[in-house]
Amino acid sequence: MVSNGKAFQVAAHVIMIILCIFCLFPFVMLIVSSLTDETTLIREGYSILPRSISFAAYKYLFVSSKAITRGYIITIGVTVIGTLINLILTTLLAYPLSRRDLPHRSVFSFIIFFTMLFNGGVVPSYIMWTQYFHIKNTYAALIVPNLLMGAFYVIMMRTNFSANIPDAVIEAARIDGAGEGRILTQIVLPMSLPIIATLTLLVGLHYWNDWINGLYYISKDKYYSIQVLLNRMLQDVQYLMSSSSSVGADAMGNAIPATAIKMAVAVVGALPVLVVYPIFQKYFVKGITIGAVKG
Numbered sequence: 001m002v003s004n005g006k007a008f009q010v011a012a013h014v015i016m017i018i019l020c021i022f023c024l025f026p027f028v029m030l031i032v033s034s035l036t037d038e039t040t041l042i043r044e045g046y047s048i049l050p051r052s053i054s055f056a057a058y059k060y061l062f063v064s065s066k067a068i069t070r071g072y073i074i075t076i077g078v079t080v081i082g083t084l085i086n087l088i089l090t091t092l093l094a095y096p097l098s099r100r101d102l103p104h105r106s107v108f109s110f111i112i113f114f115t116m117l118f119n120g121g122v123v124p125s126y127i128m129w130t131q132y133f134h135i136k137n138t139y140a141a142l143i144v145p146n147l148l149m150g151a152f153y154v155i156m157m158r159t160n161f162s163a164n165i166p167d168a169v170i171e172a173a174r175i176d177g178a179g180e181g182r183i184l185t186q187i188v189l190p191m192s193l194p195i196i197a198t199l200t201l202l203v204g205l206h207y208w209n210d211w212i213n214g215l216y217y218i219s220k221d222k223y224y225s226i227q228v229l230l231n232r233m234l235q236d237v238q239y240l241m242s243s244s245s246s247v248g249a250d251a252m253g254n255a256i257p258a259t260a261i262k263m264a265v266a267v268v269g270a271l272p273v274l275v276v277y278p279i280f281q282k283y284f285v286k287g288i289t290i291g292a293v294k295g
Contacts, residue, residue: 027274034058034263041259057260061233061268068268071226074142078225079207082143086203087196089149090157095184097154098161099170109158116151126216141217142225147206153199160195161188201277208273230265237261 029048033041037052044051062068096102097109119125125145135141165188173183189196214228224232237258 030263030266034260034267036260038258038260054260057264058268060237060261061230061264067221067224067229068226070222071224071229072272074139074223075208075226078139078142079204082147082207083200083203085143086147086149086153087199090153090199091184091189091196093149094154094157095161095188097158098165100167109155112151112154116155122216129217136217137220137223139223142210142213142223143207145213145217147203147210147213150203153203157192157195157199160192165191204276205273209269227269230269234262234265 025048029046032048032050033046034057035050035053035055036047037054038056040052093112097105097112099105102108120128129141129145130136133140133144135144169187170183173187178186209227211225211227211231214223214225215231218224218228
């Protein structure tokens with residue numbers, strides 16, 4: 001006789017396996033489609049199993065391998081530097097806001113929350129960054145606008161500090177003669193590793209996937225991040241497909257695997273994230289849920 005607890009556990013595992021299959025199915029189809037011959041895709045549609053394997057899409061992308069390599073290097077550099085600065089600024093703002101003895105704490109919190117609801121818009125932001133800060137066609141254009149510090153991250157970290165760092169611990173450190181800087185670096189941050197890892201992943205993903213800043217503020221090829229570069233390649237493919245005299249042929253007469261290229265672009269852009277994510281997964285889950293129950 002199977003106990004109720006055992007039956008529930010089996011049912012829960014079955015449901016989770018089904019959900020995992022549903023989650024993995026699009027990625028598998030994406031990879032298979034990027035490796036399928038263009039003619040087969042058009043004639044027979046998408047499939048979960050590879051039929052006519054072709055590397056034409058990846059060959060098209062990596063013909064300009066130097067540009068791809070440069071794009072990856074720029075994106076990695078921007079992601080690392082931007083994420084590091086974001087975490088530093090977010091922490092330095094979230095920690096004071098988490099302390100109840102901060103003067104005018106509610107005013108500062110309201111100002112930060114207000115920026116989550118309203119912003120100046122695209123045109124004023126573009127004028128400010130290009131005409132006053134002069135970041136156009138610089139690496140700063142990929143780091144500073146919109147992503148350097150977000151109100152959501154500040155509130156998220158502030159809530160974590162308030163819920164999980166006991167006031168008694170901070171008071172004990174002050175009695176022992178520790179200053180605010182020492183309290184933050186030696187007590188608060190070591191106790192907040194899950195939320196730090198979570199924000200590292202979230203901010204890093206935003207920097208890695210960002211192409212809007214490149215679209216607005218970058219016009220020189222040497223500053224293209226991988227996402228901007230891949231987006232430009234997609235635009236070039238669409239232009240060639242619409243302007244070529246023969247369907248699916250480029251200026252050299254070679255067939256353009258337009259559909260497979262779209263899939264390959266998604267794979268090239270997402271692959272590094274899929275490799276890194278498992279490293280942060282346990283911290284990500286813990287950091288998202290921590291603070292729901294005050295410990």
